Amino acid sequence: MTVTIKDIAKSAGVSYSTVSKALRNSSLVKQPTKEKIRAIALELGYEPNLAAQVLVSRKTFTIGVVWPSVDREMQAALITLLNNQLEEEGYTTLISINDISRSVKAFQRLQVDAMLIFDDQQHQDTLPKTTIPTVLFGLKERSQFPVIDVNRHEAVKKITEYVIEEGALSILYAGLTEGEDPLQAAKFEGFLAATSSLQGATAVYNTKGLNRLDGYKAMKAILQLGSPPHAIIFGSYDLTVGAIDAIHELNITKTNHLRIASYDNMSGHHELTFPVLFTGVPLTIIVETLVDKLLQAADGQPVTSISLDPVIHPSDIL
DNA sequence: TAAACGCTACCCTTGCGCCT
DNA sequence: AGGCGCAAGGGTAGCGTTTA
The missing domain is CATH 1.10.260.40 (lambda repressor-like DNA-binding domains)
Known part of the structure; x- marks a missing residue:
């Protein structure tokens, strides 16, 4: 009893x-x-009794997270770090990989204190109406909700300009270059913006996905080109890891002077077996900001959108 | 008689006001 | 100051009443 x-x-x-x-x-x-x-x-x-405490405090100390998937290493790392930090603040994280409408309905019924939505949806009107204080992880210009924008466009533009300054005469962007995901479009547009006036050669490879296997397949195809580019910029960390799998399989070494750059700033989290230049907002900064904004939302405080500055960072191996 | 509807009590904790 | 009594909060089970 x-x-x-x-x-x-x-x-x-x-x-x-x-x-x-x-x-x-x-x-x-x-x-x-x-x-x-x-x-x-x-x-x-x-x-x-938790139910009774909820009744009195009118808080459930839960945060709902609508996440597209956890099969990509970058997303899994981010959600794990977020969960750990929210736990330290006394909150339980509930993650849903259902579509946004179903997730929001579920979180509404569970009375979560705040909600985080990974906004990679194609259209703004897919975001359902909700009374739950909500924060988006997406593009700043797209929402009626406060947004944490990691400035994907600027991140890819920066790294592209960086490798050009390093002397790369031919650059290839490998990522999702078609489709309606605005986050991926922002990255690709960053590449196009940086290379618009480039004298050298640029190329594009549509990976049709963002997973490790997509990166592996892309890299094998790229390296079989008659003259591979001096630099390749991958649109996600998982693509980069897959590409490195292919690099080792084909016995490419540092001495081949192939410059690999990657969106998703995972520096400090993983050691790669090939030198990589990361670009983007460091994972720890993203998570700190997300937690900060979510706690504000959960406490009923007004939350403002924020655009974080991407930085370039080399991997541990150089 | 069954279905629909409305009302009440209960769950538990805590803030407030009052009493000793 | 220390302690007590009461009410409130949302959801729901259970009971009683009304309606078809």
Whole structure:
């Protein structure tokens, strides 16, 4: 049978109000009374009833996250870090990989305190109406909700300009270059913006996906070209990892002077077996910002959109 | 008689006001 | 100051009443 504060009150010979205050270390209860009540609670194995606490506090201490998938290493790393940091703040993270409408309906019923949506949807009107304080991880210009924008366009533009300055005369962008995902389009447009006035050769490879296998296939195809490019910029971390698989399989070494760059700033998180230049907002900064904004939203505070600055960072191996 | 509807009590915690 | 009594909060089971 569940032990409640009424059982403790009966055993201690005080009212249940006093038990509640004693367990919350209220100054309105004498120290000896507190100690007696705590001892009885411990003896009876008392655990506060979450449902009742939710009723009173009107908070569930849960954050709903609508995530497209967790099969990409970058997304899994980000969600793991986010979960850990929210846990430290006393929150439980509920992740849904259903479509946005179903996820939001579920989170509405579960009464989560705030919600994070990974906004890679094709159209803004797919975002359902909700009373839950919501933060988007997407593109700043796209939403009625506050957005955390990691400036994908600028990240890819920066890295492209960087490799041009390094002396790359031919550059290839490998990523999702078609389709309606605005996040991937932003990256590709960043590449186009940086190479619009380039004298050297540019090329594009549509990977048709963002997973490791897509990167592997892309790299094998690219390296079989008559004259491979000096630099290849991959549109995601997972593509880059897959590309490195292909590089090793084909016995390409650093001495081949092939420059590999990658969107998704995973520097400091993983060691790669081939030198890579990362571009993007570091994972830790993204997660810190997400947690900060989500806690603000959960507390009912107004949340403003923010655009984070991408940085270029080499991998551990050079 | 069954279905539909409305009302009440209960779950548990905690803040507030009042009493000793 | 220390302690008690009461009410509130959302959802729901259970009961009673009304309607078809």
